[in-house]
Amino acid sequence: xxxxxxxxxxxxxxxxxxxxxxxxxxxxxxxxxxxxxxxxxxxxxxxxxxxxxxxxxxxxxxxxxxxxxxxxxxxxxxxxxxxxxxxxxxxxxxxxxxxxxxxxxxxxxxxxxxxxxxxxxxxxxxxxxxxxxxxxxxxxxxxxxxxxxxxxxxxxxxxxxxxxxxxxxxxxxxxxxxxxxxxxxxxxxxxxxxxxxxxxxxxxxxxxxxxxxxxxxxxxxxxxxxxxxxxxxxxxxxxxxxxxxxxxxxxxxxxxxxxxxxxxxxxxxxxxxxxxxxxxxxxxxxxxxxxxxxxxxxxxxxxxxxxxxxxxxxxxxxxxxxxxxxxxxxxxxxxxxxxxxxxxxxxxxxxxxxxxxxxxxxxxxxxxxxxxxxxxxxxxxxxxxxxxxxxxxxxxxxxxxxxxxxxxxxxxxxxxxxxxxxxxxxxxxxxxxxxxxxxxxxxxxxxxxxxxxxxxxxxxxxxxxxxxxxxxxxxxxxxxxxxxxxxxxxxxxxxxxxxxxxxxxxxxxxxxxxxxxxxxxxxxxxxxxxxxxxxxxxxxxxxxxxxxxxxxxxxxxxxxxxxxxxxxxxxxxxxxxxxxxxxxxxxxxxxxxxxxxxxxxxxxxxxxxxxxxxxxxxxxxxxxxxxxxxxxxxxxxxxxxxxxxxxxxxxxxxxxxxxxxxxxxxxxxxxxxxxxxxxxxxxxxxxxxxxxxxxxxxxxxxxxxxxxxxxxxxxxxxxxxxxxxxxxxxxxxxxxxxxxxxx
Numbered sequence: 001x002x003x004x005x006x007x008x009x010x011x012x013x014x015x016x017x018x019x020x021x022x023x024x025x026x027x028x029x030x031x032x033x034x035x036x037x038x039x040x041x042x043x044x045x046x047x048x049x050x051x052x053x054x055x056x057x058x059x060x061x062x063x064x065x066x067x068x069x070x071x072x073x074x075x076x077x078x079x080x081x082x083x084x085x086x087x088x089x090x091x092x093x094x095x096x097x098x099x100x101x102x103x104x105x106x107x108x109x110x111x112x113x114x115x116x117x118x119x120x121x122x123x124x125x126x127x128x129x130x131x132x133x134x135x136x137x138x139x140x141x142x143x144x145x146x147x148x149x150x151x152x153x154x155x156x157x158x159x160x161x162x163x164x165x166x167x168x169x170x171x172x173x174x175x176x177x178x179x180x181x182x183x184x185x186x187x188x189x190x191x192x193x194x195x196x197x198x199x200x201x202x203x204x205x206x207x208x209x210x211x212x213x214x215x216x217x218x219x220x221x222x223x224x225x226x227x228x229x230x231x232x233x234x235x236x237x238x239x240x241x242x243x244x245x246x247x248x249x250x251x252x253x254x255x256x257x258x259x260x261x262x263x264x265x266x267x268x269x270x271x272x273x274x275x276x277x278x279x280x281x282x283x284x285x286x287x288x289x290x291x292x293x294x295x296x297x298x299x300x301x302x303x304x305x306x307x308x309x310x311x312x313x314x315x316x317x318x319x320x321x322x323x324x325x326x327x328x329x330x331x332x333x334x335x336x337x338x339x340x341x342x343x344x345x346x347x348x349x350x351x352x353x354x355x356x357x358x359x360x361x362x363x364x365x366x367x368x369x370x371x372x373x374x375x376x377x378x379x380x381x382x383x384x385x386x387x388x389x390x391x392x393x394x395x396x397x398x399x400x401x402x403x404x405x406x407x408x409x410x411x412x413x414x415x416x417x418x419x420x421x422x423x424x425x426x427x428x429x430x431x432x433x434x435x436x437x438x439x440x441x442x443x444x445x446x447x448x449x450x451x452x453x454x455x456x457x458x459x460x461x462x463x464x465x466x467x468x469x470x471x472x473x474x475x476x477x478x479x480x481x482x483x484x485x486x487x488x489x490x491x492x493x494x495x496x497x498x499x500x501x502x503x504x505x506x507x508x509x510x511x512x513x514x515x516x517x518x519x520x521x522x523x524x525x526x527x528x529x530x531x532x533x534x535x536x537x538x539x540x541x542x543x544x545x546x547x548x549x550x551x552x553x554x555x556x557x558x559x560x561x562x563x564x565x566x567x568x569x570x571x572x573x574x575x576x577x578x579x580x581x582x583x584x585x586x587x588x589x590x591x592x593x594x595x596x597x598x599x600x601x602x603x604x605x606x607x608x609x610x611x612x613x614x615x616x617x618x619x620x621x622x623x624x625x626x627x628x629x630x631x632x633x634x635x636x637x638x639x640x641x642x643x644x645x646x647x648x649x650x651x652x653x654x655x656x657x658x659x660x661x662x663x664x665x666x667x668x669x670x671x672x673x674x675x676x677x678x679x680x681x682x683x684x685x686x687x688x689x690x691x692x693x694x695x696x697x698x699x700x701x702x703x704x705x706x707x708x709x710x711x712x713x714x715x716x717x718x719x720x721x722x723x724x725x726x727x728x729x730x731x732x733x734x735x736x737x738x739x740x741x742x743x
Contacts, residue, residue, distance in 0.1 A: 068438035072142035078127050079436065082401070083445050085119045089404065090452060092116070104408055107166035117155075117163040117405060124152040143395075150372045151398055153184045154391070157379055158402060161350055162411060172265070173350050174341030175256050178219050181338045187329065188214040193223060202230055209306040210328050216250070216310055217324060217339055224250050236293040238286045239303050245279050246307075249314060254346070262347075269346050276314045283311060316344040322363055333357075333364040333373075337380060354382045384412055388428060400432035400449070416454075426453040430460065443468050444509060451513040462518040465510065470503055470522075472529050507545075520546040527551055531558060537577030544581055556598050560605075560637070564690050568609040575606035601632040605641070612647065621648045621656035628668050639672050639688035639711070642718050649721045659729050666722050669715065676712065685711045 030045035042063040071079055092112055096104050103109055128148035131141055160176045188211050196202040196211060203209075208227070215224040228250065231243045254268040283304070291304030312320030321339045329335040340356050341348040348356060357380045366373040371394050378387035384406055391399035406412045407425040414423045422430065433449040436442045443464055450461035503526050510519030523546035530539035536559050543552040559578060563571035582599045604627050611620035624645045627633050633641050642665060648656050649665070657665070675684050689711050 068435045069142070070438040071436070071442070072139055074127075074131070074137075074139075075142045076439070076442070079397070079442065079445060082120065082123060082397070083448060085116055085123070086401065086404070086452075087448065088119075089113075089116050089408075090448075093408065105410065110163075110166045110409075113405065113408065114159070114163040114165065117159045120401060121152060121156045121159055124148055124155055128152050147395070149184075150375075151395060153372065154375045154379070154394075154398065155402070156180060156184065157376060158405075161353070161379055162409060163405070164350070170349055170351075171262060172256050172341065172347045173353070174338070174346060174348055177338045177341055181334060182218055182220070185332075185334065187218060187335075196227065201233065202227065203234055203301070203303075209303075213306070213310060213313075213324055214328055216313055217321070217329075217335065217342075219253075219342055221250060221253075234293075234303075236290065236303060238290045239293075239307065242279070242283060242286075242307055245282060246310070249275055249279060253314075266347060273316075276311065280311050280315060283308060313339070313343050316346075318344050325364060331364050333360050333366050334376065336360045336364055353380050357381045385424070388412075388424070392428060392431065396428070396432040396435045399428040403428040404452075421456050423454065426457055429453055430457055433457075433460075437464070440468075444505065447509050447513070451515075458513075458515070461513070462515060465506055465515075465518055466521055466525070468502065468506060470506075470526055470529060471501070472503065472526065473533060520548070524548050524551060527555070531555060534558075534562070534574070535577075536562075536574045537581070540578040540581045544585055553598065556602055559602055563605075563609075563640075564687060564694055568613065572606045572610050572613070575602050579603060597632065598634070600630075601627065601634065601637070604632055605637075608644070612644075617648055617651055617654070617656055621645075621661075624648065625657065625661045625664060628664050635675075635684055636687045638668055639685055639715060640691055642669055642672070643688065643691070643714060646718060646721055649718075649725050655725075655729065655732070657725070659726070662722060662725050662729070666719075669719055669722070672715065673712070688714075 027044050027046055029042055032041045042065065092109070093104075096109065104113075128145055128151075131143070131145035131148050157180055160173075160180050164171070164173075164176070192207060192211050196205060196208055199205055212224065212227050215227070225247055228243050228247050232240055234240055234243075249272070252272060254265055254272055256262070256265050259265040259268065286304060292300050292302050294300055309320055309324060313324065318336075318340065321336055321344065325331060325333075325335045325339070337353070337357055337360050340360065345352075345356075357377065361377070366377050368374070371390055375387055375390045375394065378384070378390060388399050388403055388406075391402055403412065403425045407414050407423070412424055414425060416423055417427070420427065429449055430453060433446045436446045436449070446464055447461045450457045450464065503522070506522050507519055510516070510522065523542040527539045527542040527546065527548065528551075530536070530542065531554075536555055539555045539558075540552060543549075543555055555578065559571070559574045562574050578599070582596065582603070586596050604623055608620050608623035608627070611617070611623060624641065627641055628638075645665065649662075672684050692711060692714060
């Protein structure tokens with residue numbers, strides 16, 4: 001069983017049948033469902049909340065449980081490999097959207113559906129064979145080979161009944177059912193045949209006639225003819241003569257696949273049946289005294305009765321078939337159903353099978369405790385909803401994939417249930433997806449199945465994707481090589497490698513299923529994670545991908561914050577990291593320019609500090625003037641910019657500003673001082689005070705708050721240096737910057 005509707009907690013919180021006692025004590029059970037998988041936590045809870053009661057540590061245990069047992073390694077392989085076929089069916093349905101209405105019911109489309117059904121069956125068979133092999137395994141099989149054998153017999157029967165070759169839906173089904181039965185339920189066994197072939201006179205063995213009759217009922221022509229030829233040495237002359245007449249009937253029994261049309265098949269079948277009647281006449285002519293013979297140690301043998309049963313089968317007498325099935329096949333109803341199509345009514349069609357099954361089951365009921373029997377009865381009877389219920393009990397995989405094919409073959413309706421809001425197909429598909437959620441690592445598979453459903457399923461898939469742990473900085477996942485050199489390189493690029501892992505797959509999944517809103521939500525979550533790790537380049541990229549312009553603005557602010565908290569070097573690095581994405585957004589047009597002005601300040605300001613670091617003072621001076629002239633600096637940063645320009649103003653080897661440029665700096669300073677005097681201190685000096693405080697700490701000074709007076713005093717120093725600069729310009733007698741001798 002893959003799941004359970006009833007879970008027992010141990011040690012129990014309430015004895016069976018005494019839950020009312022627990023409720024009477026003012027307590028009950030409460031559950032918390034995991035957003036990641038199908039697990040949940042169960043714990044005791046007071047029925048009433050007492051606001052005056054102080055919180056105390058709970059003594060009661062918390063139980064963690066799952067509704068489904070997570071797939072093992074071999075089961076995961078089964079799940080992921082069959083997803084390939086499921087996805088191929090989705091592509092077929094997608095292509096059908098561009099075709100005329102009803103295209104799925106055309107021979108071309110039905111041939112493709114049949115191929116996919118056969119692919120499912122063949123893969124199940126491979127798993128059955130693999131599970132049957134006596135080999136050493138890293139872990140025990142979660143499902144035994146018998147489970148996969150049952151899946152195969154059921155799915156292959158579905159293919160025979162409902163995925164026949166196009167234009168053969170109305171053809172007689174006896175041969176197809178006989179092939180299915182012989183492939184999946186081997187009777188008689190090979191060992192029985194080998195046992196009889198060792199004898200010179202095999203008819204003397206008690207298993208001879210049962211074996212021969214089984215071969216005939218199963219349509220095993222070669223084995224039948226071989227042992228009939230052996231009877232040419234039988235002591236009964238009459239039997240030898242009858243055998244000569246019987247062998248051609250066995251070898252010449254008409255089979256539909258040997259004829260070009262059903263009409264020719266029907267004509268040949270009538271002629272063959274006439275020959276069987278003639279054989280019956282010849283058998284009945286044999287005198288009573290010749291119908292038995294002494295075969296030595298086993299005593300007298302009534303060969304005539306056995307041969308009469310064989311002819312009775314060929315005549316299509318159901319009473320004979322029923323008796324043989326009861327005696328030789330243990331009363332297996334499947335044998336009788338198939339024999340009906342082979343001998344009783346050779347032109348039995350698929351639509352006739354429900355009536356045939358009903359007639360057979362009156363005499364040969366199935367085993368109600370055998371889930372495989374129940375499945376086969378439902379499929380052969382055309383009770384497809386019942387078949388899906390049994391399939392769900394056996395394995396949610398089976399019910400989901402059968403329902404998926406059934407709805408596209410128009411075998412079940414696709415109407416929405418008013419209570420659940422789901423179609424029958426979606427109900428079983430989502431049940432299977434719920435089972436897969438027991439393994440959080442299968443989220444991609446879960447999403448594919450959920451997105452194949454209508455809106456309820458799609459919404460569930462959205463929730464699954466939004467709760468997948470991104471593990472953006474899980475370095476153990478980033479390293480895939482075992483070699484030291486490769487490992488070191490992977491560590492160096494661990495952050496980038498992690499991003500192209502789960503996050504990339506989530507984006508691809510959303511894009512594949514056209515879930516743009518979900519994709520943007522995931523990108524916003526990822527951007528916040530990148531911000532936390534100060535990975536602002538990726539944060540900007542994912543904000544842009546999510547079209548989260550407010551978030552993108554916050555990232556730019558965080559980059560500016562780096563200057564306050566970490567200094568110019570880190571600020572330059574982070575500004576460079578976001579530069580590429582911001583330039584791309586600018587190139588896309590005005591709709592993406594809302595935060596570009598703020599970014600331009602970051603870029604120009606980073607350029608200014610980079611020039612300072614490289615001692616390119618001329619370029620640095622131009623950057624300062626540009627920032628102020630173009631009004632790029634936010635009002636909160638103007639004081640910081642002026643303070644940072646002091647080294648340029650005081651540079652004694654060269655005048656870096658002409659008089660008009662220095663005047664621009666002075667005007668900005670006056671603007672700040674005027675605003676401060678009018679009460680806008682925080683608007684203009686907030687960041688500057690923080691910068692001064694940070695520098696104070698870096699210099700080892702006591703941790704004292706910087707007040708507005710301190711900031712104003714520092715700006716007064718800027719005014720003093722500007723006054724000195726103007727004096728130097730006046731002394732030199734010009735407005736243009738130029739070399740000045742050091743004094």
